[in-house]
Amino acid sequence: MKPLQVVLCLLVVLGALTGCEGSYRTQVTVGTLNLPAGGIGVVRISILNPPDAKMIQVGPIGLLTFNPSVIQVISLTGVNGFTLFGSAINNTMGWVQFAASFPGGSIRPIVTMDFGVLEIPIIEMVVQAVGPVGAQTALTITAVDLFTDRVGNPIPIGPPIAGQVVIIAP
Amino acid sequence: MKKFVCIALVVLSQLLTWNSELGTALAAPISGEIAVAVFFEPLNQGQTKIDQINVDAETTLQFSLFISGLALTSTSVFSFKGAEFQAFEIVAGMVISFRNVLIFAPNILEVDDDPFWTIQFAQPNPGLVGVPLRMFIDELASPLDLSKLLAPTLDDPLQFRKLISQMALNLWGVRFSVTMLIANFGTFNQPSFHSGLIFEAGGVTVGGAEVIALTYLGARQGWECFGECKPLERYFEGRVVPDFEFQEEKLIIRNLTIAGVTLGAEIAFDFMTITLSQIVLSLRASVMGAVIQQKIVLNDLATPSFVSFGWTVQLGDGLFEIEFIDPNGLFQFPAKRLSFFVQWEAISFKDELVLQNPLGLLHTMEVTAEFESFRFRSQTAFLGGLINGFYNQKIEASWGMVGPGTWAWLVSIEAQLRREYLLYVSPSMTVKF
Numbered sequence: 259m260k261p262l263q264v265v266l267c268l269l270v271v272l273g274a275l276t277g278c279e280g281s282y283r284t285q286v287t288v289g290t291l292n293l294p295a296g297g298i299g300v301v302r303i304s305i306l307n308p309p310d311a312k313m314i315q316v317g318p319i320g321l322l323t324f325n326p327s328v329i330q331v332i333s334l335t336g337v338n339g340f341t342l343f344g345s346a347i348n349n350t351m352g353w354v355q356f357a358a359s360f361p362g363g364s365i366r367p368i369v370t371m372d373f374g375v376l377e378i379p380i381i382e383m384v385v386q387a388v389g390p391v392g393a394q395t396a397l398t399i400t401a402v403d404l405f406t407d408r409v410g411n412p413i414p415i416g417p418p419i420a421g422q423v424v425i426i427a428p
Numbered sequence: 429m430k431k432f433v434c435i436a437l438v439v440l441s442q443l444l445t446w447n448s449e450l451g452t453a454l455a456a457p458i459s460g461e462i463a464v465a466v467f468f469e470p471l472n473q474g475q476t477k478i479d480q481i482n483v484d485a486e487t488t489l490q491f492s493l494f495i496s497g498l499a500l501t502s503t504s505v506f507s508f509k510g511a512e513f514q515a516f517e518i519v520a521g522m523v524i525s526f527r528n529v530l531i532f533a534p535n536i537l538e539v540d541d542d543p544f545w546t547i548q549f550a551q552p553n554p555g556l557v558g559v560p561l562r563m564f565i566d567e568l569a570s571p572l573d574l575s576k577l578l579a580p581t582l583d584d585p586l587q588f589r590k591l592i593s594q595m596a597l598n599l600w601g602v603r604f605s606v607t608m609l610i611a612n613f614g615t616f617n618q619p620s621f622h623s624g625l626i627f628e629a630g631g632v633t634v635g636g637a638e639v640i641a642l643t644y645l646g647a648r649q650g651w652e653c654f655g656e657c658k659p660l661e662r663y664f665e666g667r668v669v670p671d672f673e674f675q676e677e678k679l680i681i682r683n684l685t686i687a688g689v690t691l692g693a694e695i696a697f698d699f700m701t702i703t704l705s706q707i708v709l710s711l712r713a714s715v716m717g718a719v720i721q722q723k724i725v726l727n728d729l730a731t732p733s734f735v736s737f738g739w740t741v742q743l744g745d746g747l748f749e750i751e752f753i754d755p756n757g758l759f760q761f762p763a764k765r766l767s768f769f770v771q772w773e774a775i776s777f778k779d780e781l782v783l784q785n786p787l788g789l790l791h792t793m794e795v796t797a798e799f800e801s802f803r804f805r806s807q808t809a810f811l812g813g814l815i816n817g818f819y820n821q822k823i824e825a826s827w828g829m830v831g832p833g834t835w836a837w838l839v840s841i842e843a844q845l846r847r848e849y850l851l852y853v854s855p856s857m858t859v860k861f
């Protein structure tokens with residue numbers, strides 16, 4: 259019985275550490291990037307703990323905001339099976355809206371031999387640095403308008419986790 | 429004269445080995461297996477109590493024939509769309525061993541050897557390139573999702589898709605082999621053939637270290653699959669590329685033990701970009717009863733792209749493992765994997781936690797029991813919480829009997845619940861003769 263006691267103690271400790279009474283904890287995260295001045299780079303928008311996520315929409319109410327004097331958004335592309343079927347980029351006011359889905363499927367965590375992937379990138383946003391060295395901008399999603407699973411049910415989602423772009427010397 | 433005697437001894441030893449294998453093989457000249465699996469999926473998954481169902485049925489036939497040291501195997505896969513995969517394999521071995529696999533299928537997929545198993549090429553291609561195949565081939569995936577994904581590629585009749593021809597020879601403890609690959613990337617009316625070669629030389633040193641060198645000509649690392657990309661339909665002998673040029677050179681070293689530390693390395697050089705495309709270094713050591721392992725993947729000599737550090741220790745009857753993982757190679761280890769495994773006679777229990785900053789969490793608990801001819805397995809997954817956030821429950825049960833002579837049969841049932849609805853249920857039966 260000793261190994262069973264060890265397992266139970268471990269579970270209690272880990273439950274306390276991870277908050278077993280907590281919420282579902284699916285979240286949209288925006289990546290961070292150190293970008294050389296004048297350079298072009300990619301920021302990834304990912305889903306953390308995706309429970310068969312199929313569709314995501316930021317807009318018409320939600321926005322992904324940025325400082326247009328620091329970066330300009332060039333394009334957005336769906337990755338890992340996600341297809342972007344609509345987007346709006348406003349480099350004057352500094353916001354982006356998009357809608358993407360996974361045709362014929364959905365995404366969930368991947369747990370393979372040696373490691374697990376709980377954060378799956380779904381959109382790559384190409385940005386260009388237009389600000390001076392040292393400038394930085396937060397990439398904030400104000401609200402996710404729609405986030406559904408493989409059968410069309412809304413997925414409970416926590417507050418989006420913001421990203422950042424910092425301009426560094428070339 | 430001495431060299432001639434050595435070669436004669438090698439040939440004689442191979443003949444003696446082949447003769448003893450031949451005697452065993454003739455005892456069972458024909459054998460085979462028939463497996464039928466049916467998958468049921470509710471059409472509106474959880475929306476209604478009484479629902480229509482999607483049905484997928486799959487039949488696999490395998491026949492093996494042994495004649496005079498030659499082993500012939502035929503593998504056929506059928507579904508509602510008819511034949512979707514046919515492979516013929518011939519294996520023979522004396523001093524030089526041969527293996528030929530001829531594959532016929534309506535489709536061909538080339539898959540990259542990355543964690544997501546990204547599809548690089550597909551023919552036909554209804555938008556499959558770039559799709560992560562791992563989302564459809566995974567412990568938590570539904571087999572019907574994979575069927576739906578690849579169903580549009582199964583409309584064409586069977587056509588020649590790939591030939592794998594391998595020849596291997598053991599000389600003075602070194603194994604030399606040549607693998608020829610011919611793949612058809614074209615359509616039914618317009619075939620397009622491409623070929624590749626893989627040269628391999630390898631052996632085991634006196635100290636037990638294994639060293640293998642591979643040269644890829646017209647081919648690259650990766651794998652290809654056909655039909656519905658089920659395990660029998662996947663081939664890992666590399667993937668053919670359109671240009672018949674030197675593509676990659678790979679050196680593999682395993683089980684090199686120095687001062688009690690076991691080292692391993694895989695180094696790949698890309699002739700197309702003239703760079704080291706992949707360097708994988710691993711080490712394993714036993715320290716005070718615990719096993720420590722480390723793995724580093726580098727994109728070049730100075731840039732790590734993946735780092736993991738693991739520690740395994742025996743706790744009574746159980747095995748406890750903790751692993752720190754950095755999928756970006758920055759030595760910050762945002763991901764951790766904790767695993768506990770224990771076995772009491774016929775029952776085993778495995779508990780695994782995967783944590784990823786900032787709030788990523790996947791908790792799986794697995795129970796397996798085996799009693800005589802009955803086997804049971806249950807896996808429960810929680811996502812985002814330790815015991816909150818129920819995500820998936822998978823149950824597998826099987827019952828098998830070994831009959832008179834060499835025949836046997838196995839009946840299985842598998843069901844998977846996803847959050848609040850039934851994902852699929854699948855009964856299957858396998859008969860071996």
